[in-house]
Amino acid sequence: MPKPGYFCSVRKRCFRTNRLLRSVVLLLLFGGVLAAQSLHSVGNIFKPLATPAELVSELSILTIAICATIFAIVAGLMAYAVIRFGYREGDSRSEPPQVYGSNQVEIAWTVIPILIVFVLTMSTARVTSAIQDRQIPKDALNVTVIGHQWWWEFRYPDLKIVTANELHVPVSSMAQPRVTSLTLRSADVAHGFWVPQLAGKTDVIPNRTNKMWIDPRELGTYLGNCSEFCGMEHARMELRVIVESDEDFAKWVARQQQPAATPELTENRQAFLASPCIACHTVSGTRALGKMGPDLTHLMGRQTLAAMEVPNTAENLRDWIKDPQKLKPGNKMPAVKISDAQLDRMVAYLASLQ
């Protein structure tokens, strides 16, 4: 296991090792969460794993094929003109025939592009409508996504669950389609929800409600990022979508619906409840009811910290709380004045929130 520490040191270590070792390290880090799951770390838009992304990918390939054909023809003609009609030593110095134009040719190269535009427009209209105007089935899972500077809040209104940065959804299949309907809102400035392998991006705009839907077909963790510049830490506003089998999803829901675990040592809990942290964070079942920051009720159920690629371990958590500005400069979480002993207790408590 890599040494606990800051972002860079952890990650440099990870990726100097080869792919196999890397998977092993990740498995160790995330324990059972990742068991039997693959990490879709590539945001390749041509490897779609949900219907919206797949429709887009098909249309994209058609568009690229048309554009590539146009390029081959026109660039070919240009290259021919450059080579064939270039002035060479020994050519006559007199002027070439003065040609002013040709109506037939002009009409041809006006009409042909119009026909191409027509084809592209029709396919665009079909796909746009198939994605945007699709009827969301009644049994769809509803999730409200709320963009914050610089993290994601996920609320499941029907299931009474609130979590952050990692969106859990059930897997969909031809036999058993499970659509997840996302309602996008923002708490502050404009953000963008983009997980390339699932769907195109949709902006998350304050004072406006946007909708999108996904139906992921393969189990695993899908990575994405905020896609609209939203201020200082826009780069580190990562998104994870964790697609689970129906059973695993049901288990996850059941766990999330429970109040926070009661620790063996109430001292640890007291350390947390006495800290200023509770002004911004909620731990259900306690008097920590803050709304500014992510809900911490099941903190350790999440893979990473702070919407970044930092593994969510007790050590990293301690470093994060001690100086949040070091790990993610400019983020809204201030460092709190607290003794090391208190900090240890607090981390022990938070680390128990499975």
Added chain:
Amino acid sequence: MASIVYPLDSGRDQGRTAERGTAYSWARFVREWVLTVDHKQLGLMYIIVALLFFVISGLQAAVIRAQLMYPNNSLVTPQVFNRLFTMHGTTMVFFVGMPFIAGLANYLIPLMIGARDMAFPRLNALGLWLALFGGMLLYSSYFAWAGPAGHGSAPDVGWFAYAPLTERAFSKGTSTDYWILSIIMSTISSTLTAVNILATALCMRTKGMTLARMPLFVWMLCVVAFQILVALPPLTAAQVMLLLDRFLGAHFFDTAASGNAVLWRHFFWLFGHPEVYILMIPGFAAVTEIVPVFSRKPIFGRAAMIGASVSIGFISLGVWAHHMYTVGLPSNANIYFATATMMVGVPTGIKIFNWLGTMWGGRIRFNTPMLWCTGFLFQFLIAGLTGIMLAVAPFDWQLGNSYFVVAHFHYTLIGGLLFTLFAAIYYWFPKATGRMLSEKLGKWHFWLLVIGFHATFDPLHFAGLLGMPRRIYTYPTGRGWDGLNHFATLGVIVQAAAILIFVVNVLYSLYAGKKAGNDPWDAWTLEWATTSPPPEYNFATPPVVRSSRPLWDVKHPEDPDWKYE
């Protein structure tokens, strides 16, 4: 034919050259560089301002690329990075692109239409000083008092400044105010230039120059001027609204008080998309003058060329929301804007085909101006085609705000516009200074920039296809982006070398370049009928023209164009 007196101006200016040789004095400096209302002097000053900001902004881009060379790099802090890309975008659009174009227009239009100056010389001077002081105002933000909130210094909200990130709640201090005010100055400057271009082209043409015979360069700049008059006021208005929001508590874009964030985007792109063509069409205009001269043929399909320019001018005013496919507009709006955007491809295609038709069957001389035009043709073709990809709304849901977009518009603005601007510089430098730029250095400049440009921007398309968002100050490793970004940064070094050679070429040629003579390229438009550099009054006797290629008529009295037009 008897009425055609040019090119008789050569040699008439001997006395003036002698006067120029007199001793340097402050009075002369002030007269030439501060009080001047001469369109040529102002045009050159515009271009000098643009080139200075170009170098500054290019260096900012180099720092941006250096930061992105490695994943998790920490060369600059997040805030400094955000300031860099905000300043880079704002500078390149408002204080490089716009002044350069104004400079070309001001220098060339009176010469091309046989006039002695622009219609409103003082307005012209006002425009220049507004542009210069606007840019200086923007950069003075770096020295601004940090303020009690500690948010001074340069703006960091992006050149698009999406609401509500620009509201007081999220942008404290003065940085956004500097941005707003400098852009208001720039937009006023451009609007004045547009008024001046239209008035000059419509009212100051020499005898015999009907609109049909007016050079295509002037035609295209008239289209640009029209677009500026329609597209820039929405931006100026939006900036004033934003100022009201920030200082008087108005709620236009303040979402916390029921303001509308999408409204800002409409205003911004209502300006922002025509702006792309405002920047690009002057490049087209230069190519349209240069390609025929070096192919030794008239432009192919002159009427179609005018028609295509005018239709680009109109269609481009109705495509702005293709920058807004992801804001959640209804599907029929997205489909409309996709269709309209692709329609712009048709007249743009016509232009490319007409340039190709001009080269076809010609005897093309590949001097440096033509080299730049050739590079432009290939690169702009690619830029146009990736533009079609972005116009397809669902494809844009994936590509929008990714590095694919960054690659696309740098292909347009460097591979397209910058190459044409260099073509224009190499082509008209002899006219403006009386000396040729070195062909040898020019070829080095060209090939290094081609290599550096492709090394930087070709890989970034693929980073976008692999899901890399833009405007991120760093990125995690392991997503397939590392190598592409590394390579892109190496390309910047080659580009910087190319620009350095250009600077050397200009400085060297100013003093030691080959004497140009009046008409070094054997060209056909009126600016080549006068001396290089032209006298203050341009033409001793107003020329009379009978066709769209007046100097062809003079050089080929046996086969003049006016017989066919």
